[in-house]
Amino acid sequence: MHRVETCIASHYGVGDGYHGRRTASGERFNTYAMTAAHRTRRFGSHVTVKNTANGRSVRVRINDRGPFIKGRCIDLSHAAARAIGMGGLARVTVE
Template identity: 65%
Template sequence: MSCKAILAACALATALAGSSGVEAKGGPRAQAGVASWYGPGFHGRRTANGERFDTHALTAAHRFLPFGSRVRVTNNSNGRSVVVRINDRGPYVGGRVIDLSNAAARAIGVSGVAKVRIARL
């Protein structure tokens, strides 16, 4: 089995389990967990949906939400929120639910990692 097939199977299993909230179709539309950000080292590289990553755009990576989905991400510690578009896959670090672009992270006051709520719009 190829690496891509294994990653796809893992993403599908995560989506079907629905253990952390947001589901691709129907079911709960909210999720809580830890957000992180990614940026300088990835700026200009291709995202999973084929577009070039722009650290200054309001975008994010999520394990299974469809590309183009819009989600509101709210920082639990200060109540600030931002709407981002899903254009990449990840995060691949355990315990994290979303990777934000640098612009999105700055908009809600995340400088490293933060506990957030995610609501699919």
């Protein structure tokens, strides 16, 4: 099923101790890879994340669980966040 979500995205992996740690999928987190954490999407699945403020988008692979803050639906790696011109938080669509 093709599901589209609109929510607030956050990012992780720079200065927070996550880089190099194991993700929920078992692989090592690489903040420079195009990956993301999502609560329900299958590990290994790909989604397109579009920043609604500037129209930039990035395709990422789901390899972790999170975010666990209400209103947020995806945590992007630092590289993915930079690719869509995201600072701390951004309103995005996830498809």
